[in-house]
Amino acid sequence: MTANNDKAKKITDAALALFADRGYEMTKMPMIAEKAGVGTGTIYRYFTNKRELLNALYQSCMQDLLAALQDGYPYHTSIHEQFNHMYQNGVAFLKQDTRISYFISKHNFNPDLDDKSVAAQQQVLDFIRAFVEKGQKEGSLKQINPDVFIALLYGSLTFIMDFILHTDAKKDQFERSFNELREASWDAFQNNSFGKERN
């Protein structure tokens, strides 16, 4: 029982690291087994196939991401504060375990993701969408397609993660970049239609 969870955990851990590093297709089952310190066949006692392993992992990451975004969410404060909270929680989540961020950014829209995985991603996007719509009703956010908002946030964040991974950029330098990106993103979306009478 405990031993079971133990093995499953070792397997998902190894798979997460390898998928994040090399991607789904480039990761071979025996690699996962070796990294997990387990026989290849053992993986199939816990996951019916490679694809299911990917999906289990993806769903778990999405659930954790959603939980991170919602954690301590200040529903009662200003939209700007809510935005900062969401952004900072998201970034903290991504940085807390970079394997997770690389894994997510590498497997978004992967055709091997099943319906449950897509649904899990939708839950995350819906949470952000709800925030946007609330801000728009209030008039604090521009009246634009919420998916544009999502694309800007999610797209720029995953891109910059890839960028960090694939260039020898120093991590601490990007600490600052995340803040710049947060502020720039806020300026992108706050409704400043009165502040700028001309453009």
Added chain:
Amino acid sequence: MTANNDKAKKITDAALALFADRGYEMTKMPMIAEKAGVGTGTIYRYFTNKRELLNALYQSCMQDLLAALQDGYPYHTSIHEQFNHMYQNGVAFLKQDTRISYFISKHNFNPDLDDKSVAAQQQVLDFIRAFVEKGQKEGSLKQINPDVFIALLYGSLTFIMDFILHTDAKKDQFERSFNELREASWDAFQNNSFGKERN
């Protein structure tokens, strides 16, 4: 000679469509051959292997993208106009052949890209970076890491392309989204440190 180019063109065309749709790994050489109306072996008369085919395609796309960004670039106008020009040219390029956009967004940072491909991508990023740095010298753009700018532009655009591809969003609806994204991106980066106090 003419026949040669003809076949090579058919092959790269088929490969572009398939790579864009299914990705590099999921595309099999016989698929490319069939779609190109050509024997499998014939591909190897024009490309030494699958990887080289990917790279030839990627480099050609990056060159075209760079050319599109530079085409009619208004070097002597305001930064805002330069931004709009670059953005609109970029979007027009991506929309003119969606296979190209999906191909690019799916293969950025792919480990099978070789040095020449990475260099070709760098050229594009450098062009954008030069624009940012000029705008920053002028004081029209925020003093942030130019790579953050690039991540926001490039990341949000490729994400929204994927979004369009993987949801049944209507194309014409996104016509509008591209404009919203352009305006939001501009607001993200323009230096509004003086205007801000009035909000």
Added chain:
DNA sequence: AAATCCGGAATGAATGTTCATTCCGTTTTT
């Protein structure tokens, strides 16, 4: 309490499949 038995977890060599690449007979070009 030692010896034996048992169930099912774990294993990794064997299997079968899926391709990238090659090879060679045929067709087209020169």
Added chain:
DNA sequence: AAAAACGGAATGAACATTCATTCCGGATTT
């Protein structure tokens, strides 16, 4: 009629998955 280009079947390496066997810890018998 030689040379070059072509097609697509053949090849073999790489890989996901399977399955006959081992292993282990806990019950059952002596």
